[in-house]
Amino acid sequence: MKEAIKFKILHPRKEIYFLASPVNPSVYAVFAQYIHKLYPKYNTIIPLEIEDLMMNLADEFGLEIIDKKNPLIRKIGWITKATEAEKKFWQKSKNPHLKYYIESNPDFSEGHGFLILVPLSFLNGLISFFYFIIFYTLKKKIRYNLRRFLA
Template sequence: MYRSTVAGWTREEFEAEVIGADEIHLALFYDASDKLAGFSSAKVDRLSHEGRSHAVYCAFVYFLPGYHGGASASLFGLRHALRLKLREPRTRVAYFTRSSSPAVYHLLATTMPRLYPKRYTPTPIEVEALVDELSARRGYVQVGEHPWVVRSAAIPRGASRLRRIGQHPEVRFYTEINPRFAEGQALLTWIPLDAVNIVRGLLRAVRRRCAR
């Protein structure tokens, strides 16, 4: 399933990164005929920054070509984040990922009201510091002119098809920052998961799934 949509990891690297964590949350998605169509896995990094506890999600989502599972995967991740936030109200929760293609960033930007980087929105200094710390912890390597453009572990297949969605403002913003996504470069993306952002994201994801 991974290799049908992207390239980059060996089997051993995939298993270590995606399903090798001590604590991992896994969701399987099936189509109407009970055929496995995709899956999502999520794990949490814990860190302390300026005296505050942070829980930062790292998630992976893969679907077979032809399936549109972004809304279902978003609901899975947001429900987990909401449960964590309710259990630990003083912990700051966020989602941090490498957006490997314009389609990934577009899904995130149209689901979540607040994320970084974002058009016309300055990134808070605290978020920049957290991104730097987690990037170093995860071994991300900067490869682009923008400090948040790093080497990707998921090089998208069918890049010419992805470029056809370029009329969307979020996609244009992404490709201006990361024009070489088809060559294995990704844009770091940070989403604060406070209660308001989670609930508004859940509502958007529900509307998107109901519209299909």
């Protein structure tokens, strides 16, 4: 990541992307919740040129397609070790990012990852930073008020 940031500073007009393939629903949900522009998300359509880029990068890294109907699902080779409680939590969660991940990648526990692409731009970084700060501040404030109310 440091190299990408350094490159972006030296070449501000060049596009840089971060490609990942999380095999854990919670990892995807955190990325999707805090990163402003990330592909795919439950409420967005992947532009064709972004989808082509994702497929080309995944192929370049040797990530094997599991199902031709959903080329975003790739064989990663390691398995998420999750407790039964975690699996139940993910299945019952109302979090739209968790739901989307599990619907898109129901066999994640077999070592199947879900491709994601993040444009590393200053604007995306700035907006994502504010998402995190606002969410963190609100969460902290709600906890504080709840403790005062219950005391």
